[in-house]
Amino acid sequence: MIKSSTNRTTAVCRVALLTALASASLSAQITTLTFEGLGNLEPVLNFYNGGLGGSGSGPGVNYGVSFSPDALAIIDSDAPGGTGNFGGEPSPSTVLFFLASSAVMNYPTGFDTGFSFYYSSVFNPVSVSVYDGINKTGNLLATIPLAVTSSDGGDPSGSFSPFFPVGVSFSGTARSVDFGGAANQVGFDNITFGSAVPTGVVPEPSTYAALVAVAAIGGHQWYRRRKAA
Ligand SMILES: [Ca+2]
Ligand SMILES: [Ca+2]
Ligand SMILES: [Ca+2]
Missing domain, CATH: 1.10.287 (Helix Hairpins)
Incomplete structure (x- = not known):
């Protein structure tokens, strides 16, 4: 008994x-940016911040997230209106890329737990850094190294293909992300806040x-x- x-x-x-x-x-709290609804080569700007993209698209969902002016959406050349040299993106047919050597994404209300996304970088290894202040100030919370990815030739065309998931867990509250060194050589999609695994990955x-x-x-x-x- x-x-x-x-x-x-x-x-x-x-x-x-x-x-x-x-x-x-x-x-x-998990939030994902797919960049669908933005135009080809349109600056994202305030599309996810209650405003519009640089060509007037939007507004998208207001997550309070803004991008520096060199962050552009681009549509797959295999889709109508697109000129992007990529394939295998997790949410067709629009992804994010940067024309500046350092582009910043600000999320002033902050996010925690993790940060993740899909990317394709077929020529250069780069890295992405997460800070607890806006405009890459404050403490460096995490750095995500991005290794060179393989290319499968596209869907059916596109050198930057496919996209691979990557992410990081961290402590504290993040308020900005620096996409350093990614100028015109890396595509990003399904940028996910609050999880080290980007939305779109089928869990193990x-x-x-x-x-x-x-x-x-x-x-x-x-x-x-x-x-x-
Ligand atoms: Ca595609
Ligand atoms: Ca393609
Ligand atoms: Ca997408």
Whole structure:
């Protein structure tokens, strides 16, 4: 009787803990920029900041995110109206690229937990840095190295193809991102705030799935013990 009661208490605690962990992982605020709705070679500017892109598109969803003037949307040349030399983008057919050697994205209200995106960089390795102040000021929270990616020839055309997911977890609150060294040589898409895995990635047999499986097993054992008692 005593043993049964102890087991039951342990099992209940375990289930409660797992439920709490699952809830915490799901409550993170995750936002993704797909750049769909912007024109070919249009500056993104305030499209995601309650305003318009440089050619008058938008407004998109107001996430409070703005880009420096050299951050441009570009549409795949395989799609109507596009001139982009890319393929395999996670959200067709518009991606982001930069004409400046250092372009900045500001998110003054801030985001936490992680930052991620898809990219293609077939010639040069570059890096992306995350800061806790706007305009790449304050503390450097994380740097994401971007290795040179392979090219599969496009969808059906495009050298910058496919796009690969990359991301980083960090502590603190981020307010700006520096896309240094990415001038005209890197394409980005599905820029995701609040997660080290960009939206669009099909999860591996995930931590969350494992937690659910363990919780179910624990619950079942507890039910059997309770019934036996
Ligand atoms: Ca495409
Ligand atoms: Ca293409
Ligand atoms: Ca897109």
